[in-house]
Amino acid sequence: MADRLTDVSRGDRPGRSIRVGAIPPFASFLEEHRADVYRFLLAAVGPHDADDCFQETFLSALRAYDRLRDGRNLRGWVLTIATRKALDHWRARARRPLPVEDLPERPAPERAEADPELWRAVGTLPPMQRAAVIHRYVLDLPYADVAGALGCSEEAARASAAEGRKKLRAVVLAGEEER
Amino acid sequence: MSDVLRSLRSADVEAASRRAAGDLVERAHHRGLVDVAFGTVDSPLGSIAVFVTKGGLLRVAYPEERMDRVFEEIVEVVSPRVLEDPKGTERARRELDAYFEGRLRRFRLPIDWAFVPQGFFRRVLVETARIPFGAVSTYGDVAQRAGSPRAARAAGNALHDNPVPIVVPCHRVVPAGGGIGKYGGEEWRKAWLLRLEGALQPADENMS
Numbered sequence: 001m002a003d004r005l006t007d008v009s010r011g012d013r014p015g016r017s018i019r020v021g022a023i024p025p026f027a028s029f030l031e032e033h034r035a036d037v038y039r040f041l042l043a044a045v046g047p048h049d050a051d052d053c054f055q056e057t058f059l060s061a062l063r064a065y066d067r068l069r070d071g072r073n074l075r076g077w078v079l080t081i082a083t084r085k086a087l088d089h090w091r092a093r094a095r096r097p098l099p100v101e102d103l104p105e106r107p108a109p110e111r112a113e114a115d116p117e118l119w120r121a122v123g124t125l126p127p128m129q130r131a132a133v134i135h136r137y138v139l140d141l142p143y144a145d146v147a148g149a150l151g152c153s154e155e156a157a158r159a160s161a162a163e164g165r166k167k168l169r170a171v172v173l174a175g176e177e178e179r
Numbered sequence: 180m181s182d183v184l185r186s187l188r189s190a191d192v193e194a195a196s197r198r199a200a201g202d203l204v205e206r207a208h209h210r211g212l213v214d215v216a217f218g219t220v221d222s223p224l225g226s227i228a229v230f231v232t233k234g235g236l237l238r239v240a241y242p243e244e245r246m247d248r249v250f251e252e253i254v255e256v257v258s259p260r261v262l263e264d265p266k267g268t269e270r271a272r273r274e275l276d277a278y279f280e281g282r283l284r285r286f287r288l289p290i291d292w293a294f295v296p297q298g299f300f301r302r303v304l305v306e307t308a309r310i311p312f313g314a315v316s317t318y319g320d321v322a323q324r325a326g327s328p329r330a331a332r333a334a335g336n337a338l339h340d341n342p343v344p345i346v347v348p349c350h351r352v353v354p355a356g357g358g359i360g361k362y363g364g365e366e367w368r369k370a371w372l373l374r375l376e377g378a379l380q381p382a383d384e385n386m387s
Contacts, residue, residue, distance in 0.1 A: 022251070023254060023259045024250075024254070025253070025254055025259055026262055027217070027261055027262050027263050030203070034196040034197070035192050035193060035196045037196070038192040038196035039187070039192045039196075042187070042190055042192060042195075043187045050195070050199075051195075051199055051202075054196070054199045055199065055203055055206060058200075058203045059203070059206060059210070059212070062207055062260060063212065065259055066214065066258050066259060068259070121183055122183065133184075134187070137184045138184055138187045138188050168184075172182075172183055
């Protein structure tokens with residue numbers, strides 16, 4: 001029922017009279033982008049911390065939401081916030097290193113499934129490359145948006161994504177040889 | 180390597196992100212970041228949407244209303260920080276449930292008048308809110324109590340634009356000449372509410 005309410009309030013369907021750039025109610029914004037943000041964070045910080053970063057991302061978005069003036073590219077906007085949260089998270093982790101292998105096995109029945117090997121591989125990339133690879137190859141963001149989310153130029157975004165992808169390939173191949 | 184990316188792309192995040200979004204609403208509520216909370220009440224008149232601000236009940240919407248327009252107006256007039264917030268709407272939902280079950284004769288939740296222009300329109304609705312359960316008044320009476328005895332028609336317009344039907348009981352205002360009068364194109368609802376309150380007997384059903 002709630003879905004029905006937020007659904008009809010979306011302005012992104014053909015035939016709607018909502019003007020371009022109108023700000024949707026936060027409920028619709030959350031419903032529309034929650035899966036993308038969660039997917040990004042799951043890939044970026046892993047299943048253990050995705051929830052916390054998700055909360056911080058959308059609370060930041062909510063705090064700023066009544067001052068937003070342009071509703072175009074809200075996806076890019078919220079992924080930019082999520083990227084900052086992920087970078088903060090990585091920096092905090094770097095200050096108090098925690099070997100990935102020692103992460104407690106938390107019972108988390110409802111958590112999204114993701115092979116820990118996968119995000120461990122992604123986790124070996126330097127932060128900017130990691131974020132660029134996920135935005136480009138997991139979320140299919142155009143390079144302009146990858147650049148926006150990372151706060152760099154489009155060329156730099158292309159370079160980070162390409163370099164990251166190359167490194168990821170090397171890491172995964174090395175892992176396969178070990179087995 | 181493309182396997183890594185492919186599995187990250189196809190990871191099932193639906194349930195996890197839905198639950199995380201639910202947690203978010205709760206946190207937002209406790210931090211006072213929800214400007215407009217909404218929820219629904221299942222009633223004999225259909226599924227009714229309620230919108231509540233920190234100031235009180237802002238809007239009650241019947242199922243026929245274009246919900247996209249309702250939300251749009253709320254975003255424009257009040258705030259875009261609109262969330263489905265069970266805690267924020269709890270009191271409104273409870274009072275409406277009790278009313279429909281016949282357990283509540285006077286609503287106690289405060290009204291947020293943001294959608295009602297100050298002046299005559301607002302005075303009409305404030306006076307209407309004073310008509311007791313089970314009683315009816317006429318457009319002329321309400322206009323007079325609002326300070327303009329000859330403005331019965333304008334009072335009708337104010338009541339037609341009532342953003343909080345049921346709670347501000349515009350259904351208790353009827354024409355002086357008989358019948359139950361209009362109710363936003365859904366007169367059967369007005370008759371139903373008046374019958375619930377005992378102001379209209381089943382035998383009066385054809386009075387309009």
